Amino acid sequence: MTSLPIPxxxxxxxxxxxxxxxxxxxxxxxxxxxxxxxxxVVGPSGAGKSTLLMxxxxxxxxxxxxxxxxxxxxxxxxxxxxxxxxxxxRQIGFLxxxxxxxxxxxxxxxxxxxxxxxxxxxxxxVLVRVDQSLIAVGLPEHxxxxxxxxxxxxxxxxxxxxxxxxxxxxxxxxxxxxxxDPRARxxxxxxxxxxxxxxxxxxxDLDFALELCPRVLVLxxxxxxxxxxxxxxxxxxxxxxxxxxxxxxxxxxx
Amino acid sequence: MADNSHLVTQIRPCDAxxxxxxxxxxxxxxxxxxxxxxxxxxxxxxxLVVVFAGLSLAGVTLGYLARRLMLFLPMLLVxxxxxxxxxxxxxxxxxxxxxxxxxxxxxxxxxLWLIHVLPFPELLATLLRWRCPPLLxxxxxxxxxxIFILWDELARLRQAREARNFGSGSWRRDxxxxxxxxxxxxxxxxxxxxxxxxxMLARGWDGSPKFLGTxxxxxx
Amino acid sequence: xxxxxxxxxxxxCVVTGLISLAAVGYSLRKLRLDLEDRAVPLTGMxxxxxxxxxxxxxxxxxxxxxGHLLGGVLAxxxxxxxxxxxxxxxxxxxxxxxxxxxxLLSLGANILNMGVVGAWGGYAIYTIIRKWLGNGTMTAIPxxxxxxxxxxxxxxxxxxxxxxxSTGSQEFHLRGIFTLMVLxxxxxxxxxxxxxxxxxxxxxxxxxxxxxTPGAASPIAxxxxxxxxxxxxxxxxxxxxxxxxxxxxxxxxxxVQQTGMEARQIERDGLVFxxxxxxxxxxxxxxxxATSLAGILGTLVVFGIAMGLGKxxxxxxxxxxxxxxxxx
Numbered sequence: 001m002t003s004l005p006i007p008x009x010x011x012x013x014x015x016x017x018x019x020x021x022x023x024x025x026x027x028x029x030x031x032x033x034x035x036x037x038x039x040x041v042v043g044p045s046g047a048g049k050s051t052l053l054m055x056x057x058x059x060x061x062x063x064x065x066x067x068x069x070x071x072x073x074x075x076x077x078x079x080x081x082x083x084x085x086x087x088x089x090r091q092i093g094f095l096x097x098x099x100x101x102x103x104x105x106x107x108x109x110x111x112x113x114x115x116x117x118x119x120x121x122x123x124x125x126v127l128v129r130v131d132q133s134l135i136a137v138g139l140p141e142h143x144x145x146x147x148x149x150x151x152x153x154x155x156x157x158x159x160x161x162x163x164x165x166x167x168x169x170x171x172x173x174x175x176x177x178x179x180x181d182p183r184a185r186x187x188x189x190x191x192x193x194x195x196x197x198x199x200x201x202x203x204x205d206l207d208f209a210l211e212l213c214p215r216v217l218v219l220x221x222x223x224x225x226x227x228x229x230x231x232x233x234x235x236x237x238x239x240x241x242x243x244x245x246x247x248x249x250x251x252x253x254x
Numbered sequence: 255m256a257d258n259s260h261l262v263t264q265i266r267p268c269d270a271x272x273x274x275x276x277x278x279x280x281x282x283x284x285x286x287x288x289x290x291x292x293x294x295x296x297x298x299x300x301x302l303v304v305v306f307a308g309l310s311l312a313g314v315t316l317g318y319l320a321r322r323l324m325l326f327l328p329m330l331l332v333x334x335x336x337x338x339x340x341x342x343x344x345x346x347x348x349x350x351x352x353x354x355x356x357x358x359x360x361x362x363x364x365x366l367w368l369i370h371v372l373p374f375p376e377l378l379a380t381l382l383r384w385r386c387p388p389l390l391x392x393x394x395x396x397x398x399x400x401i402f403i404l405w406d407e408l409a410r411l412r413q414a415r416e417a418r419n420f421g422s423g424s425w426r427r428d429x430x431x432x433x434x435x436x437x438x439x440x441x442x443x444x445x446x447x448x449x450x451x452x453x454m455l456a457r458g459w460d461g462s463p464k465f466l467g468t469x470x471x472x473x474x
Numbered sequence: 475x476x477x478x479x480x481x482x483x484x485x486x487c488v489v490t491g492l493i494s495l496a497a498v499g500y501s502l503r504k505l506r507l508d509l510e511d512r513a514v515p516l517t518g519m520x521x522x523x524x525x526x527x528x529x530x531x532x533x534x535x536x537x538x539x540x541g542h543l544l545g546g547v548l549a550x551x552x553x554x555x556x557x558x559x560x561x562x563x564x565x566x567x568x569x570x571x572x573x574x575x576x577x578l579l580s581l582g583a584n585i586l587n588m589g590v591v592g593a594w595g596g597y598a599i600y601t602i603i604r605k606w607l608g609n610g611t612m613t614a615i616p617x618x619x620x621x622x623x624x625x626x627x628x629x630x631x632x633x634x635x636x637x638x639x640s641t642g643s644q645e646f647h648l649r650g651i652f653t654l655m656v657l658x659x660x661x662x663x664x665x666x667x668x669x670x671x672x673x674x675x676x677x678x679x680x681x682x683x684x685x686x687t688p689g690a691a692s693p694i695a696x697x698x699x700x701x702x703x704x705x706x707x708x709x710x711x712x713x714x715x716x717x718x719x720x721x722x723x724x725x726x727x728x729x730v731q732q733t734g735m736e737a738r739q740i741e742r743d744g745l746v747f748x749x750x751x752x753x754x755x756x757x758x759x760x761x762x763x764a765t766s767l768a769g770i771l772g773t774l775v776v777f778g779i780a781m782g783l784g785k786x787x788x789x790x791x792x793x794x795x796x797x798x799x800x801x802x
Binding site: 366448 | 497
Binding site for chain 2: 089
């Protein structure tokens with residue numbers, strides 16, 4: 001095989017999305033994210049961050065998911081269409097904002113095993129993955145526990161373990177630090193730093209974005225307002241204020 | 255509200271019995287108690303002794319037992335009394351009533367033993383082994399997890415209601431706000447169910463449940 | 475209404491268990507066709523809500539006891555009869571095995587009474603009344619209220635039948651017990667109807683789209699709906715009217731005796747029922763009148779509630795929010 005260009009991890013070619021009520025949620029968003037890049041998506045509430053993330057995984061109601069002619073989202077050069085959802089979702093590990101939306105089995109171990117079991121792996125392999133994932137998130141002894149007995153931070157980590165157990169190529173995280181205390185937040189940061197694949201993180205926590213992601217996208221009113229290195233974009237006070245954000249402390253000139 | 259896993263933390267002799275047998279044993283006791291001929295007091299007595307022994311082996315304290323019985327017995331009393339009252343002229347009615355009380359109490363205590371010795375995840379595994387439809391077991395597992403979440407949400411709604419109430423205490427108002435609480439819980443729960451469905455899809459769910467095998471459970 | 479172990483005989487438990495098994499299996503199959511991969515989360519969540527809802531205390535004026543929601547008809551209105559039957563089944567199972575709040579052996583009977591007759595049957599009545607009232611969104615409330623009352627009464631009647639088959643002996647004049655049961659459940663049914671209607675009117679005021687209009691179903695579905703509704707209605711009416719039959723063993727008692735006989739080979743002693751055993755001041759006439767009055771009054775009250783709630787669904791009462799941000 002002659003050298004082919006390495007596919008972009010994620011490509012958005014003019015992504016536009018309207019709610020059934022007619023309101024425009026995303027307006028002609030264009031960007032490309034390379035393998036292994038870490039990108040933060042920031043913006044005021046209602047900017048369309050979550051909607052954007054949902055498009056990556058084809059999680060919106062079925063009629064919205066494109067057909068071959070109209071597809072605007074590409075994951076590893078695969079167009080996200082109805083027929084390819086299964087393959088696309090194998091590539092992406094999606095972490096939702098509320099861990100209770102994602103932790104639905106009676107014990108931690110069963111929940112982490114959910115993904116690998118659905119992938120069709122045999123029992124032995126599933127168990128190995130469960131143990132490895134729990135170790136990776138720092139919860140090796142928590143297998144038999146009932147998720148309701150865990151703290152929010154622990155639940156978030158169990159969700160992450162469940163996602164990592166599927167061995168995804170990239171992680172998509174929706175507000176990962178919401179409701180986390182400082183220690184849990186730090187633990188999450190460490191875990192994410194160790195993940196080698198592509199990461200897209202929608203967040204209000206600009207300091208978190210600064211620590212983890214070299215690149216940032218600013219979304220407001222469904223439009224992509226800025227796309228560049230995090231230290232530059234977030235340090236621009238006019239830009240930040242225009243879009244309902246604030247310059248993080250670390251970047252403020254005295 | 256806590257699940258029953260807090261009841262099963264100590265190591266006891268009962269743990270040596272496999273989960274399937276624990277369930278089967280409970281059902282056996284209940285069936286036997288129903289089959290005892292009326293007013294055969296020695297048999298009733300024997301079964302009572304058996305369940306009490308089982309309960310003490312399971313680590314159930316007398317205080318707890320007394321509390322549960324206090325809640326259970328009044329209803330039973332009322333139901334049982336309805337029989338002789340409606341057949342005052344039949345002598346065997348009283349004997350029948352006492353038999354009924356004993357039968358019900360034995361069954362109740364057997365059920366109490368079960369919830370103390372069988373944690374819910376193991377019950378689910380037992381159901382699967384007994385060929386219960388996997389879809390039903392998956393629904394049970396799902397429901398179990400969300401009972402706790404909804405319970406907390408209900409508590410929060412109650413607190414919010416208390417905070418605004420200023421002790422109005424009007425019966426009609428209480429009724430209406432209770433109905434609103436349930437309605438709100440229902441709406442939120444249905445929305446959460448849709449989100450959870452998406453989380454399931456994101457991890458490859460296709461509608462057919464798959465479970466960790468029994469080998470995993472022995473390690474727990 | 476949750477039947478405890480020890481009240482029904484093992485034979486009745488087995489029979490009701492088998493019927494329930496078939497019904498639950500059927501519900502699972504139909505639900506899977508309807509909801510596909512949404513079946514597990516929606517039904518499981520519905521079951522959790524019904525479970526939590528059953529715990530809410532509705533205080534009764536001046537009485538130390540409180541009313542509670544059962545939720546069969548409410549569940550059926552939200553997600554259809556199959557999901558509702560399964561949800562009730564799940565709730566009953568969890569109550570029995572996690573909280574010892576109901577019998578294990580009598581699960582079959584409980585599922586049959588509350589899940590099948592209560593949810594399927596209640597839904598059938600709801601659908602028919604709604605069609606009759608003209609399928610607008612607001613007709614859902616009166617229809618649900620009436621269906622809720624009927625479902626409670628029908629479940630109680632079925633329990634009486636099961637209990638009769640269990641004791642099966644000629645020694646007991648079951649009509650007295652049945653009268654008590656019917657009276658009691660006619661009252662409970664009113665509570666259920668009220669609560670169901672209130673909750674539904676709240677839900678409809680927020681999200682009218684959540685309750686679908688029963689569309690033009692196939693002729694077979696229509697027929698089975700009528701049959702189901704007829705069964706439930708018949709049971710309920712039998713419960714009310716049974717005490718009215720007087721001197722000779724009537725239909726209900728005869729059936730009970732005969733099935734009881736097959737199970738236990740008890741000889742008939744040819745007794746003619748001699749009246750009623752309720753410890754009421756006079757004899758015969760009063761208890762009949764009392765029971766039938768309860769039935770008629772209950773029906774009137776329920777219709778009244780139904781119409782009232784239907785009209786009042788646009789109440790603007792202060793709504794409880796705990797201020798949590800939803801979704802994204």
